[in-house]
Amino acid sequence: MRRLPIYFLIDVSESMVGDPIQQVEEGLATIIQTLKKDPHAMETVWVSIIIFAGQAKTLVSLQEIASFYPPKFPIGSGTSLSKGLGHLMFELRKNIVKTTAELKGDWKPIVFLLTDGVPTDDTKTAISEWKQNWQRSANLVAVSFGNEADNNVLSELTEIVLNFKNTGKDSYKQFFKWVTDSIKTSSVSVESNTSGFELAKLDENVISKIDLSKSKTAAQLIDNNFVVLSAKCQNSKRPYLIKYKKKIATTDFGGINLDTLTYRLVGAFQVDNTYFELSDNSNTTFKINTEELLGAPSCPCCGNQFAFAVCNCGKLHCIGEEDESTCPWCGNIGSYGSGESGFDVNRTQG
Ligand SMILES: [Zn+2]
Numbered sequence: 461m462r463r464l465p466i467y468f469l470i471d472v473s474e475s476m477v478g479d480p481i482q483q484v485e486e487g488l489a490t491i492i493q494t495l496k497k498d499p500h501a502m503e504t505v506w507v508s509i510i511i512f513a514g515q516a517k518t519l520v521s522l523q524e525i526a527s528f529y530p531p532k533f534p535i536g537s538g539t540s541l542s543k544g545l546g547h548l549m550f551e552l553r554k555n556i557v558k559t560t561a562e563l564k565g566d567w568k569p570i571v572f573l574l575t576d577g578v579p580t581d582d583t584k585t586a587i588s589e590w591k592q593n594w595q596r597s598a599n600l601v602a603v604s605f606g607n608e609a610d611n612n613v614l615s616e617l618t619e620i621v622l623n624f625k626n627t628g629k630d631s632y633k634q635f636f637k638w639v640t641d642s643i644k645t646s647s648v649s650v651e652s653n654t655s656g657f658e659l660a661k662l663d664e665n666v667i668s669k670i671d672l673s674k675s676k677t678a679a680q681l682i683d684n685n686f687v688v689l690s691a692k693c694q695n696s697k698r699p700y701l702i703k704y705k706k707k708i709a710t711t712d713f714g715g716i717n718l719d720t721l722t723y724r725l726v727g728a729f730q731v732d733n734t735y736f737e738l739s740d741n742s743n744t745t746f747k748i749n750t751e752e753l754l755g756a757p758s759c760p761c762c763g764n765q766f767a768f769a770v771c772n773c774g775k776l777h778c779i780g781e782e783d784e785s786t787c788p789w790c791g792n793i794g795s796y797g798s799g800e801s802g803f804d805v806n807r808t809q810g
């Protein structure tokens with residue numbers, strides 16, 4: 461039986477922390493569940509999941525639907541699309557059975573790339589390798605989750621760049637149903653020997669094609685749609701992330717409208733130690749002033765009231781009622797006053 465390999469290449473950078481990554485996790489589980497009931501898909505579809513943040517890794521190696529168990533998704537720092545692509549190409553080279561004179565190999569693999577951000581690294585080399593070796597022998601669908609994902613970069617990889625719009629509570633559900641339907645239609649069309657790749661009909665309210673002639677985003681080293689701060693719980697020593705989302709507010713100053721950029725709290729989220737494995741630690745010099753940040757969370761690990769204490773070492777941790785606090789990063793013991801004005805803290809790449 462010829463296989464139809466489906467690869468999910470998924471951005472697990474910090475901007476995905478919280479609801480988005482949970483929706484992706486549930487979405488992938490639903491895809492697999494649904495495909496298990498589809499005889500065509502069960503026969504031909506094999507699935508693999510690759511994740512990337514500052515580093516990339518295989519979360520689930522290529523396997524048949526029947527033995528597939530939906531994984532938990534970790535979070536990392538940075539959005540290294542080039543490492544994600546590099547890892548994807550490594551997996552493709554390793555797994556794809558080529559057609560020879562004696563052997564019918566795999567159907568053209570389909571890759572779903574899901575990203576919500578702007579690559580924080582140079583993608584040139586990886587993209588030219590993709591173009592040279594895989595653009596014709598794989599079908600890639602790039603889905604941008606963010607308002608300002610770098611569509612220029614995505615459009616170099618593929619002609620199919622789609623924008624996912626999270627407009628209602630069922631948006632994610634509908635999106636993953638569309639992915640499932642696309643896999644089903646493709647698994648049928650390979651057998652009738654047409655192009656072997658057929659996307660399901662798009663619901664324009666949820667997912668739409670991006671007009672690539674219009675979008676222009678400059679490459680940058682940091683994702684500015686979100687500010688994400690990395691912290692550790694003083695009690696449990698576990699890492700957590702504090703996430704803020706960009707908000708432009710227009711204020712009327714005596715007849716003159718001024719746009720001010722602030723970041724509003726989305727929430728604080730526990731992550732596990734995989735976070736450090738998946739992070740690119742070469743860039744740690746990004747700063748944000750706390751005056752630009754609206755809202756302070758409590759600690760998601762231990763419930764301490766204040767998740768936003770800054771140690772002399774520059775790192776963040778939670779504090780409670782205790783007189784003296786111990787920094788879970790450097791071990792420094794001290795007491796904290798509350799700052800009067802804004803101060804700079806290190807932010808992550810997102
Ligand atoms: Zn805590």
Ligand SMILES: [Zn+2]
Pocket residue numbers: 771772773774775787788789790791792
């Ligand atoms: Zn410290």
